[in-house]
Amino acid sequence: xxxxxxxxxxxxxxxxxxxxxxxxxxxxxxxxxxxxxxxxxxxxxxxxxxxxxxxxxxxxxxxxxxxxxxxxxxxxxxxxxxxxxxxxxxxxxxxxxxxxxxxxxxxxxxxxxxxxxxxxxxxxxxxxxxxxx
Amino acid sequence: xxxxxxxxxxxxxxxxxxxxxxxxxxxxxxxxxxxxxxxxxxxxxxxxxxxxxxxxxxxxxxxxxxxxxxxxxxxxxxxxxxxxxxxxxxxxxxxxxxxxxxxxxxxxxxxxxxxxxxxxxxxxxxxxxxxxx
DNA sequence: AACGTAATGTTATAATATAACATATTTTAA
DNA sequence: TTAAAATATGTTATATTATAACATTACGTT
Numbered sequence: 305x306x307x308x309x310x311x312x313x314x315x316x317x318x319x320x321x322x323x324x325x326x327x328x329x330x331x332x333x334x335x336x337x338x339x340x341x342x343x344x345x346x347x348x349x350x351x352x353x354x355x356x357x358x359x360x361x362x363x364x365x366x367x368x369x370x371x372x373x374x375x376x377x378x379x380x381x382x383x384x385x386x387x388x389x390x391x392x393x394x395x396x397x398x399x400x401x402x403x404x405x406x407x408x409x410x411x412x413x414x415x416x417x418x419x420x421x422x423x424x425x426x427x428x429x430x431x432x433x434x435x436x437x
Numbered sequence: 438x439x440x441x442x443x444x445x446x447x448x449x450x451x452x453x454x455x456x457x458x459x460x461x462x463x464x465x466x467x468x469x470x471x472x473x474x475x476x477x478x479x480x481x482x483x484x485x486x487x488x489x490x491x492x493x494x495x496x497x498x499x500x501x502x503x504x505x506x507x508x509x510x511x512x513x514x515x516x517x518x519x520x521x522x523x524x525x526x527x528x529x530x531x532x533x534x535x536x537x538x539x540x541x542x543x544x545x546x547x548x549x550x551x552x553x554x555x556x557x558x559x560x561x562x563x564x565x566x567x568x569x570x
Numbered sequence: 571a572a573c574g575t576a577a578t579g580t581t582a583t584a585a586t587a588t589a590a591c592a593t594a595t596t597t598t599a600a
Numbered sequence: 601t602t603a604a605a606a607t608a609t610g611t612t613a614t615a616t617t618a619t620a621a622c623a624t625t626a627c628g629t630t
């Protein structure tokens with residue numbers, strides 16, 4: 305009876321809650337700071353929770369920012385491929401919904417490379433900032 | 438007479454030499470270790486050289502690996518957009534030559550986001566490793 | 571030559587992440 | 601239902617990656 309599939313532990317839930325209520329990606333030590341009132345005391349507790357959340361696809365890491373963001377999609381179960389739009393003005397990060405994996409798979413195949421997953425970080429100006437500037 | 442355009446300083450050249458002769462991306466402290474015989478003594482000297490080399494497009498950073506790689510292209514002057522194929526078996530990293538910026542620009546425009554630059558890291562299996570396994 | 575800019579050298583420290591180990595909790599399966 | 605296995609926790613210490621601050625030096629421009 306593996307109902308453990310979707311069951312998060314206390315620390316994992318605590319970290320996920322913080323990320324889901326955050327408007328921007330958070331850094332690990334910012335998460336630590338925010339969760340200290342909830343019993344998390346050491347960096348490792350945060351990193352371990354993040355590792356698990358990333359593994360099950362609930363959280364993604366923005367590599368170029370060393371930051372973490374909760375996934376808003378229904379099923380990023382794989383916890384693998386990610387595509388982000390990052391606003392250079394307001395730091396807003398949104399996940400690109402459109403599936404671009406097949407495109408990358410084709411591009412890779414052209415040079416005889418077997419695509420497995422990807423991380424894409426697109427920088428630019430979001431619609432909000434365009435309007436206000 | 439601004440011939441300084443392509444003139445690298447001693448530290449910059451030292452760091453670039455190491456990266457160009459490396460077969461894989463190198464981490465900053467690995468570069469430091471390798472360049473100590475050439476007079477570079479502190480991390481900051483490496484990071485400053487890297488910053489400049491990245492700025493002028495001679496070097497790229499692989500964000501998901503905290504590693505640096507010399508650019509093999511003629512003109513990555515911009516030092517902005519990068520696309521890599523990273524082998525999960527042998528860690529070989531190659532730059533995707535085909536220009537994918539226009540594709541991203543279109544994808545971004547669909548959600549009213551002004552594309553400026555990107556970083557793409559594709560993981561998979563390189564042709565060599567496919568053949569040998 | 572004198573000024574402004576960029577690069578250097580050096581020490582210290584900040585920010586990000588993992589190792590190691592003891593303990594506790596949960597899951598699985600005999 | 602309980603013992604073994606697997607997973608998560610708590611804690612301290614430390615490794616890894618990167619920047620701050622400041623004094624000095626080299627270099628291009630006028």
